[in-house]
Amino acid sequence: MIGIFDSGLGGLTVVREILNRLPNYKIIYFGDTARTPYGTKSAETVTRYAIENTKFLINKGAKIIIVACHTVSSVSMPTLKSLFPEIPFFEVVTPSFKKALSLTKNKKIGLIGTRTTVESGIYNLLFSQADPQIKLYSNPSPLLVPLIEEGWIKKPETRKIVKKYLIPLKMKGIDTLILGCTHYPLIKKIIQEKAGKRIKLVDPSQEVAIEVKEFIEKNPEIKQDLKYNEGIEIYVSDITPNFKKIAQIFLNKKIELIKVNLD
Amino acid sequence: MIGIFDSGLGGLTVVREILNRLPNYKIIYFGDTARTPYGTKSAETVTRYAIENTKFLINKGAKIIIVACHTVSSVSMPTLKSLFPEIPFFEVVTPSFKKALSLTKNKKIGLIGTRTTVESGIYNLLFSQADPQIKLYSNPSPLLVPLIEEGWIKKPETRKIVKKYLIPLKMKGIDTLILGCTHYPLIKKIIQEKAGKRIKLVDPSQEVAIEVKEFIEKNPEIKQDLKYNEGIEIYVSDITPNFKKIAQIFLNKKIELIKVNLD
Numbered sequence: 216m217i218g219i220f221d222s223g224l225g226g227l228t229v230v231r232e233i234l235n236r237l238p239n240y241k242i243i244y245f246g247d248t249a250r251t252p253y254g255t256k257s258a259e260t261v262t263r264y265a266i267e268n269t270k271f272l273i274n275k276g277a278k279i280i281i282v283a284c285h286t287v288s289s290v291s292m293p294t295l296k297s298l299f300p301e302i303p304f305f306e307v308v309t310p311s312f313k314k315a316l317s318l319t320k321n322k323k324i325g326l327i328g329t330r331t332t333v334e335s336g337i338y339n340l341l342f343s344q345a346d347p348q349i350k351l352y353s354n355p356s357p358l359l360v361p362l363i364e365e366g367w368i369k370k371p372e373t374r375k376i377v378k379k380y381l382i383p384l385k386m387k388g389i390d391t392l393i394l395g396c397t398h399y400p401l402i403k404k405i406i407q408e409k410a411g412k413r414i415k416l417v418d419p420s421q422e423v424a425i426e427v428k429e430f431i432e433k434n435p436e437i438k439q440d441l442k443y444n445e446g447i448e449i450y451v452s453d454i455t456p457n458f459k460k461i462a463q464i465f466l467n468k469k470i471e472l473i474k475v476n477l478d
Numbered sequence: 479m480i481g482i483f484d485s486g487l488g489g490l491t492v493v494r495e496i497l498n499r500l501p502n503y504k505i506i507y508f509g510d511t512a513r514t515p516y517g518t519k520s521a522e523t524v525t526r527y528a529i530e531n532t533k534f535l536i537n538k539g540a541k542i543i544i545v546a547c548h549t550v551s552s553v554s555m556p557t558l559k560s561l562f563p564e565i566p567f568f569e570v571v572t573p574s575f576k577k578a579l580s581l582t583k584n585k586k587i588g589l590i591g592t593r594t595t596v597e598s599g600i601y602n603l604l605f606s607q608a609d610p611q612i613k614l615y616s617n618p619s620p621l622l623v624p625l626i627e628e629g630w631i632k633k634p635e636t637r638k639i640v641k642k643y644l645i646p647l648k649m650k651g652i653d654t655l656i657l658g659c660t661h662y663p664l665i666k667k668i669i670q671e672k673a674g675k676r677i678k679l680v681d682p683s684q685e686v687a688i689e690v691k692e693f694i695e696k697n698p699e700i701k702q703d704l705k706y707n708e709g710i711e712i713y714v715s716d717i718t719p720n721f722k723k724i725a726q727i728f729l730n731k732k733i734e735l736i737k738v739n740l741d
Contacts, residue, residue: 249513249523250512250513255718255720256511256512256716256718257716257717260716357628358621358625358628361620361624364518372638372642375635375638452523453522478741
């Protein structure tokens with residue numbers, strides 16, 4: 216079973232990409248909707264939540280875990296890996312870093328994400344280790360998550376706020392933009408429009424799905440463990456009306472939500 | 479000691495009004511910043527959090543409790559009152575309902591608030607019991623909390639979104655508008671500007687503070703219990719950079735935050 220968790224809705228962009236590439240595996244998803252959002256909270260609190268989410272997925276039978284949340288991917292991975300050494304973890308920062316590195320021509324890369332993700336400095340660290348000539352320009356964009364969770368994915372106000380967040384990055388002449396939050400692919404069209412055609416977008420949900428698929432195909436024993444067992448179970452810590460509506464539109468299928476209390 | 483809690487920052491508008499009217503009492507504040515916001519979550523989850531917050535304040539010595547959160551005031555009061563019968567509770571819905579009732583001339587009242595507050599139907603119930611001729615028009619305005627928590631209290635995007643939320647209420651010809659969320663007094667100027675001069679605003683933070691002051695003055699034994707003991711202790715479940723900054727500007731004094739884990 217492939218376990219996937221996120222603070223809320225955003226990780227469903229990863230679920231969709233996994234379903235596209237690995238349609239025969241069973242997925243168990245946990246969205247921490249009772250404590251969402253994570254990106255405005257401290258690294259310590261986010262890591263505490265991430266540990267609880269991981270334990271829940273392991274107890275439900277997950278053999279590999281995808282951290283479909285940039286904030287957790289940015290600040291909690293060393294802790295998760297040391298607490299659960301038996302679990303192969305995938306996160307969304309490394310594959311999007313690699314993709315951006317392969318796409319950029321002028322070595323000017325932009326990053327939008329939550330405040331905690333941007334301030335963690337993880338992308339700066341990765342790029343400076345890989346190629347010191349790369350310049351990373353980042354802008355925390357914390358209002359995009361509430362706008363998306365609210366379903367304002369086509370509203371003019373959302374376009375205006377996206378534009379505002381992108382202006383300082385465009386002024387730096389970036390040619391590549393990392394969508395540093397798994398919610399953002401839900402408004403990819405608006406972001407591409409406001410960024411302009413010359414800027415290439417890196418979609419972390421696609422990149423992590425590619426990485427997971429490669430990993431499973433190279434590891435027959437894991438493949439065996441995961442078994443072929445179609446279907447998806449979606450657990451949430453709170454049932455909110457918006458979640459179900461947006462999730463169904465997004466995954467393009469009827470879904471059932473199961474509520475669990477982690478705290 | 480007067481205990482006050484909110485999902486985050488909004489309840490500080492109540493703290494300010496209490497400090498203005500009862501400067502000699504000790505206040506203990508709890509902001510559930512690790513699980514904020516409440517207004518997008520279900521009544522069940524909000525009530526679970528409210529119980530934990532109340533227990534925390536009682537353990538710290540609170541003798542009366544002000545629920546400085548509309549979402550909790552709308553959905554959790556019967557549970558809180560039955561679980562803690564010894565505690566006098568004050569909430570923000572009833573005093574703002576009373577104020578609106580006394581202000582309206584044309585009996586058309588508007589309400590903005592979080593989705594959970596508006597959908598609880600509590601204001602509809604109160605007005606229909608008090609005067610069946612009153613028409614209440616409400617519009618959930620869930621993006622205002624993240625905009626305020628983000629500190630965008632003077633930005634043009636915030637003005638635009640406020641305007642958008644108020645248009646349907648203005649079209650109904652309301653003469654009174656309830657700010658149904660303790661965050662909203664932080665952008666009262668913008669709301670007044672977009673509502674227009676003819677609409678009177680009801681500020682729940684002021685109304686609850688007036689009610690608490692009257693209660694204390696009428697109950698000498700409670701007054702004795704609360705003692706004269708200046709000062710404020712602010713507890714939060716997560717220390718976020720924005721909270722401290724905005725809280726200090728807002729209360730106009732240096733504050734220390736103390737972190738506690740409730741879950």
